[in-house]
Amino acid sequence: MRTIILSLALLFLFACGSDHSKKKVSFNENIRPILASKCMSCHGGVKKLGGFSILTREEALGIMESGEVAIIPGLADSSLLIHLLTDPDPEIRMPQEGEPLSSAEIQLIKNWIDNGAEWEEHWSFIPPQKPEVPEMEGSNVRNEIDHFISERLKEKGLSLQVEQEKTKLIRRLSFDLRGLPPTLEDVESFLNNKSPEAYEQVVDEYLASPAYGEHWASMWLDLARYADSKGYEADRHREIWKFRDWVIGAFNNDLPFDEFTLQQLAGDMLPDADTNKLIATAFHRNTMNNDEGGTDDEEFRVASVIDRVNTTWDVWMGMSFSCVQCHSHPYDPFDHEDYYEFMAFLNNTRDADKPDESPTIPVYTVEQERTRAVLQQQIKQTGTSANSPDQWASLKDSLEKIKPTTLPVMEELTAEERRTTYLYDRGNWLAPGKEVSPNIPGSLTSSKPVTDRLAMARWMIGAQNPFTSRVTANRFWGALFGKGIVETQEDFGSQGMAPSHPELLDWLAVYFREEAQWSIKSLLKKIVMSGAYRQSELVDANLLQVDPYNKLISRSPRLRLTAEQVRDQALAISGLLSSKMYGPSVMPVQPEGIWQAVYNGSSWQTSKGDDQYRRALYTYIRRTSPYPSMITFDSPSREFCVNRRIATNTPLQALVTLNDPVYFEAAEALAEKMKLAGEEPTDQISAGYEMALFKQPTAEILHALSGLYHEASGEAIPENQLISEKADLRENIPPLVLVANAIMNLDAFITK
């Protein structure tokens, strides 16, 4: 079999017409993948077996433990590496473990050495340049994005598909931009709008809707590891919802991503720092706190700072920097020291794992802020008239009665208080090594020195950082298409996956930073206006064969709704959803006995009235015991930064949408709405289907749902069953509710 593969591989090379005898090879395209997969695990950053490492050119050309040199540029045949790769003795041949390299691979390496063994930086370390947009034409080619996508499709004999059916398109757009289904009116007016700008009008409307900020906040809160509790043992309550509200507001106001970054990483150090910017710094106060008796506060303060380093890198750099905590990076050019130099940026804030979460600032709810403003205005007026001291005193009293809640924030220590940062041997905080000063890693560049947290934040969004613009554009792309152009959204390093469309990624990154001036709304609009986004979801055997995982974007992705969307949709369609925004987190219905953490008397107090029906992102998140139905649909427990959720498809999900009282109540509410559609059950069922999916059911679907209705109403009970017993039971469950529950469990309903 192996020979077949080999000959296939050779065949492929020949078929591509490559004369590989002396051809110039690209290090990044041809050589790096071989080294990364076949050699790196023994000859990388951590292990340098035999003193040979291929992490950098300098190391690869260096003298090994044996005193020999493995690679002699220009002289492949004299290079020890080639001898070792081709030695017939399996004891000597490299790689020592695993199959030998194919002759095609060896030939590539030979050519590369003969050509001078030139090194290229890993693609993601080279700042993105705006590439030429390829000339492409086609029916659904609408903007630059489509040119890049079509070019790749064409290579495979494919092209962009026609536009998605309008009702499905607007439904997906609505979920993608604001996390909610469209309203029936939205759909109707879109269908009736014959203007060529009809689609764009809906896009603009959704981008401007307040629900937009709520939707995107969910994504950001996964990265910010936002939760309403401190984590660890007792997992006590934490008051930090004001940060969640800040994120919603920032998205809705389209705060440019550079500002968005600066304020969260160093809002307290900005020259114009105000309350709002301090609230933003709670981003890094979402680290866990340990109140367990007997714990060392310093140990957990250090753990928090380490988490901040890792999170900063996960979010803005898309790099697994956490490896470097214990040792030099095995695959990417980061030293052990780089980690602690970066940590020094974040090691000088006042917080120290104290139970009171100090430092904190007082914050008010939106309603409180309003009342306070009114009172302050009145006091000012009364004060100036100076003739009603009683009234003045009573107003003053009312003002003082409005008690704020506290919000943990970042506060930089003064110059005298600064902590010294040490390198920790193997990442162990009890084994401090040499002292280090703040700096960005040596493999990255900066034209001026980066000395403190604010400077670090500015560097993050500067043009010399090759990562932030790519990582962020990729993240938004991933949110809309189900996977990023770099599928490993969390890893842009050499072990991450290569971009499926490198030029498109760079184009988007530069567009985002320059033309769009870091406007997220502009970036999203550019993407959703593309033909690639708007194409149909249809799949046929050929498409599945050529592009089984839709890496080429040969169709619209069909994705299961997120945990938040599953809940929000059920509430929206049934008419239960509250549109109330902001404020402390709420507790919708959850089964008894879920909260059982130790040493903590707190209990789940189901919210009253409308607060039971708020959007999912307002649901109280306790890290050790998150809201069960959300977890079932893959929402994380927010202990750590999560860069992407992997959607699962499990029986427990079916049980949630079938039986969870929240979802059953939604079915009951939908059934009430269905009743208004007419006397005939078929009219009611048809209306319910349309309310949920915005189109009439086909005759077959209507037939199936009607069958369920009749079964439930007792009309279709088979004769051989005990009629009396069944009819009794079924009196309790209104047939229309059962039908509504079924509609809300259809694949088409939980998928967008």
Added chain:
Amino acid sequence: MNIYNESIFRQAAFNTRRHFIKQMTGGIGALAFSSLMGCNTASEKMMASNPLKAQPAHYIPRAKRVIYLHMAGSPSQLELFDYKPLLEKYDGKDCPEELLEGKRFAFIQGVPKMLGPQYKFAQHGQSGAWVSDRLPHFTKVVDDVAILKALHTNEFNHAPAQLLLHTGSARLGRPSMGSWVTYGLGSENENLPSFIVLVSGGKTPSAGKSVWGSGFLPTIYQGVQCRSEGDPVLYLSNPKGMDKALRQKSIETINNINKKTYNEIGDPEILTRIAQYEMAFKMQMSVPEAMDISREPESVHTAYGTEPGKSSFANNCLLARRLAERDVRFIQLYHWGWDAHGASKEEALDYGFKDRCREVDKPMTALLQDLKQRGLLDETLVVWGGEFGRTPMRENRGGKEMQFVGRDHQKDAFTMWMAGGGVKPGISYGKTDEIGYSGVEGRIHVHDLQATIMHLLGFNHEKLTYPFQGRDFRLTDVHGQIVNDIIT
């Protein structure tokens, strides 16, 4: 062809390269297969086939499943298994300086007093195992177990130590042992989750549900907590007024319409959803049956000390046997309340500790006897223990003598026992120093324990990995030595 197989078949047919390599690798199995497909992501593996399909192991497995009895809070080894006559002699004396040097404690301050064993010890069985009088039932089964006396860990606080033990890392976010096992072994029961968690003692462990979480593994591998009160699995019971037949009809209708959607669109994920709705219905039938202990004969209830309908460790032990019979892969029990510092009556060696011993002694003994009698012990690995050990010194929180007798946390020595599933019966392995403070022989780090458990299940702990954030992660991090001496 059932719909699940059809889904697998369709995926394979659509992806010729995958299909081709699958043919080629033949029996090597999915793990080797995925490593060959270097460019494949885990999510693709998930999509490609039933992720809970049993996968071939690296070695011939000795155990098919694990019943893990975790004693949350950590029982004192010095009052149960690790008999130290010398400590008796030192009782009440100041702790020598050299024992305190370089040590960090949770609560001990200044110079504490040594504390002798609080209960009488005797040797039992053919093996002559030392067991204290707190576990009279257990003394009857000592010849079936291996008592491991020199476990050690890196953490001396509950939450991090529990995480290290169950997930291989002291910080949150890693998959639990049960998740790894489920990921590696898949499921052998189509009607039940393959990783089931049962909690008693009124509280979940300190580290919360993360100890049975799936971390960065897909959530399909996380532990499913079954409860002996209320719905045994969340949202398992139908809404009031809906009978089985009607639920069946409703799922049939949903699946019927989904099948039409599949025919129209061709997305294979729809087939998985159809299968999962079928599984949900099967679970509705089989979980309540598996979790219903009321029909067990009286003799069984007497042996375990069970009371149907209540939440207790005894009930959970009996449930563990029932789940083992039904081929659940990883059955994780937690019993809370072992943290005997002496700070309160409930947390004292002279009070609460005695109650805990009573609560576990009879049922865990009955579980071993029952498994053995049913021929299940050979293929079921039973593991018992806490997350760390207790100090040979008496705790003196705040530098003062406390009202009740207790011991502080310590990480350098504690006792666990294992039985069945390829473990040597009737042995004591490892030794601690004369006061039971540190292991001196046969030390087993918690990572070694994990490596050994994985080995007994047929997996090389270094090879069962999952890519996350740029590297391949495994349960044992970068550590773990198999303890071959305790394997038959």
